[in-house]
Amino acid sequence: MSILDTKPVSVSKSSSYPALAPSSSQRVSTYIYQRPWLIMILLLGLPLFWMIVIYLGSLATLLLNSFYYLDSFTGLIVRQFTLRTYANLMTRANLDIVLRTAGMASAVTLSTAMLAFPLAYYMARYASKRIKGFLYLAVLLPLWSSYLVRVYAWKLILAKEGILSWFILQTHLDWLLNALLSAPGIGGPSLSVSAIGIYIVFVYVWLPYMILPIEAALERVPKSLLEASGDLGARPGQTFRRIVLPLAFPGVVAGSIFTFSLTLGDFIVPSALGNSSFFIGQAVLSHQGTSGNLPLAAAFTVVPMAIMVLYLIGAKKLGAFDAL
């Protein structure tokens, strides 16, 4: 509650003091001050205009575009309501792309959650204030910065002649690498051109987004609860499974919003490390760019959008927004 919410008694009084003859800015101030709705319009007008007209408006044109279609003879977009673009979307090849992307997003989300947990747990429960500050920064830096550069770093690491191959050769594990690379579906000529490579890099770049919400959720687990569980005879493993994990779950869900959404909409990693098996992002990019089929690109984008809206509604129910 701020003073601005209450009736403006003090200002009208103060303007009656002779020492404070109302200047024009004073009058404007008083005029605004006495009309809370005017303040709200002044404050909210611009941000709301931006987000609703520009952002939501663009989203609306995206939806609109998905109901147009590309005339394959003339190569022009026909601006007329039709469902045929969505019918085009339902081909076998396109569904494969959607499933491949959703599968990758799920695998990446699960793996980041498992990798994030130990660091988040250590930060929340054991780290001293100093160390915690340091770790916090260590997680924030890669979250905010140089996403592309970090993808590029893995291109160097995974290259056939790169550091990982060198390491594998030194440790005589090349038989394992070759077995992995020759596996159908996930393999490829080298790690830098394979589904395994894409998976590793996705896990790497989205990991910080998972660590922070899990840490925030764990931070809120009261120590007394863990002690009570121990006092009542639970073994550490039991306490972990039945107290810590359920309480950390909203954090995992919050983190998964980012890892899932970011993977669904990314075309950088699959283009940098993938082959001709497209992901949703690449399909959108190529339909929009080279083939000029904006309607199909738009229809393709509706898929991750729909998935994410459902996901967000579910996450809200699970209380994930408190852990953001």
Add this chain to the structure above:
Amino acid sequence: MHYKGSGNGASPLGLKAAAAAVLFFLHGPVWIILLYAFTTDEATFSFPPPGLTIKWFGIASQRNDFWEALALSLRVAATATTTAMALGTLAAAAVYRSRFFGREAISFLLILPLALPGIVTGIALRSAISLANIPFSLWTIVVGHATFCVVVVYNNVLARFRRMGSSQIEASMDLGANVFQTFRHIVLPHLATALLAGGMLAFALSFDEVIVTTFTSGQQSTLPIWIFTQLTRPRDRPVTNVVALYVIGITFIPILLAHRLTMEREETA
């Protein structure tokens, strides 16, 4: 994975090792770039490097396409950040001031561009640009960036507003200051570091963005787009290594500053 063996109460040694391993996984790869910026190998990514040299830094600094991309990225980031700072602060002030209908909806609306896949924002703006026949320019890029940067400033400023309380504003008004004076002398100094921290993060976010930019830039090339082209069709590997190193530097500095700003504030508060 590792954490199972080391439940709470037990010795956290296993946990410590796992946490350290994750930390190494998070930061090790970036150091590789530092090494490769000095390699003499210009055709492959061979490890260990056959030799070390500093000549690529000179060669990179003579590349016009690099300088142009860098200049465009800096201009976009500066403009988008300024816009986001204004919009984010206004929205935060409104949400802090009163409990109106749809307060939650505003937070939700602001976070949407970050929560939805980047490609959605990108193609949405692209279809609006195409529908309205707007020519591509600096501004088409800026609009996209500002849209997802607003929430960063908003979150920082709103958190500061909540910590500030209302007694100082009340005191200022009681002593006869008007709305503008109170904003100028009480509210703004309080918000300054939060605003700056939010702005720094927004700058880093914008400077680094590539997915939305791909759809809103037309033929223009920002630095991330320049790197992306090199990623898919590597032509100048040594120059790319050097540029990658520059990008790390340019984005790390504002983030470290933002972190410092928010930390200092928490200690004094």
